[in-house]
Amino acid sequence: MRVTFVSGEYPPDVGGVADYTYHLAHAVRGLGHEATVVTSGDARSNVDCVPVRRAPGWRLADVPSTARTIVDTRPDVVSFQYVPHMYGRGGVAAGAAALPWLLRRAGAPCVVSTMHEIASRWEARPRRTAAAFAHRAQAMLIAAASDRLVATNAAYARQLRRWTRGRRPVSEIPAGASILPARHGASGVATLRSSLGGDRQALVGEFSPFAVGKQPQALIALARQLGPVAQLVLIGGLRADDARRAAFERAAADAGVSDRITWTGQLSPSDVSRHLAALDLYVHTHIAGASPRSTTLVTALAHGLPIVAFDGPETGSSLRAAACLVPAGDVDALGRMAESMLEDPHARTEAGVRARDLHERGFRWDVIARTLMEALP
Structure with missing residues (x-):
């Protein structure tokens, strides 16, 4: 089967x-299918x-x-990856919303x-309200024009089934x-731990802590609550995070916890993995909770880290069994949960064993690729 993946971003985009x-395109290819990517990013076809x-663009x-x-790639299936903010300013992306209909x-x-x-x-601010309305209208158009839909968590699946009234498989x-x-060699991780203060304190971290939906203010409160027994390590991130980082640093200074927080800045994938391996505990602050759509959370699962997170609207049963959750x-x-885990x-x-086992059962890329291909006609 020939599958063409369509995405507004692709490596070297971060x-x-x-x-x-x-990862999904390569996993599908690993199952013996043909995979092609169409993107507006800076990817090179020979990498x-x-x-x-190269996609001409996403405007109407x-x-x-x-x-x-896309059609020139002669696909049997087009796999369209949709996030509103990837295709238009503020997530207002009429062109992306029209794409499934134009493809058909x-x-x-x-x-x-x-x-x-x-x-x-929904927020009580005119611009945010208008954007939230546009996002929902776009999603409804995409759902109506697509042959099939994939939701990355149960809450989204329920919403899509309501909108399509069962007329589209989800x-x-x-x-x-x-x-x-x-x-990573044990000595290399030990050296990194020492440089981060891990020979004196527990290391508690989050990957891409300034991403949309993450709550870095919770990390400041956590640093105050844990006190000098722990060092918070904020791992990786995007160039677009700089504005949020500046506000975070001011708030951390006002709270008197700047010396308990280390931010690594952007790292290579290998260095991200090395920093994760150095942690004693992973904290996930996303407002949606421990959601199966979070690639950063699943990265922590893959590294076998003990995870503390919120039990939010997108938290599924499998993650409730694997992570240590607190009310949203x-x-x-x-x-308090982080303190308890650090003491035990x-x-x-x-x-950590539960996290790695869950990743092996349901979150490996070959498992995801096989599930996707089995869902296709």
């Missing part, structure tokens, strides 16, 4: 959907075994040409849209790890 598309075609004026570029008109035999995000939250398929564990938004409870090495070891 981001969750870029990583998702890269590896998956061919890459561009997407007819983009649709023809251009002769694409099967369009499968993967909804990594559906819409921003499969719930989680995301995989954006960074897979790399091989309860930052004090997050701190045996509990951390058991939680």
Whole structure:
């Protein structure tokens, strides 16, 4: 089967959907299928075994040409990766919303849209309200024009089934790890731990802590609650995080915890893996909770880390069994759970084993690719 993956981002672009598309395309190819990527990112077609075609763009004026570029790859299936903010400023992306319909008109035999995000939250501010409305309208158009839909968590799957009233098959398929564990010598990890203060303190960290939906203010509260027994390590991130980072640093200074927080800045995938391997505990602060759509959370699972997170609206049953959860938004409870885990090495070891086992059962890329291909006609 020939599958063409469509994404606004692709490596060397840095981001969750870029990583998702890269790993899934390669995993599908590993199952014996043909995979091609169409993207507007800076990818080069000669970097590896998956061919890459350049998309003309995602504006309404561009997407007819983009649709023809996709159809020219002669796919049996088009796998469209959708996040509103990837295709338009503020997530207002009429061109991306029209793409599945244009693909069907251009002769694409099967369009499968993967909804990594559906819409921003409703907020009592005119611009945010308008954007939230636009996001929902776009998602409804995509759902109506696609042959099949993939939701990355149960909450999204329920929403899509309500909108389509059962007229479109909806499969719930989680995301995989954006960074897979790399091989690190024990001495190298020990040296890194020492440089981060791990020979004197416990190391508690989060990967890409300034991403959309993450709550870095919870990390400041956590640093205050844990006190000098722990050092917070903020791992990796994007250039777009700089504004949030500056505000975070001011708030950390005002709270008197700047010396308890280390930010690594952007790292190579190998260095991200090495820093994760150095942690004693992983904290996930996303407002949606421990969601199977979070590539950063699944990266922590893949590294076998004990995880403390919120039990939010997107938290599924498998993650409830693997992570140590507290009520959504309860930052004090997050701190108490982290304290409890740091005081109990045996509990951390058991939680790490549960995390790695869950990743092996349901979040490996070959498992995700096989589930996707089995869901296709």
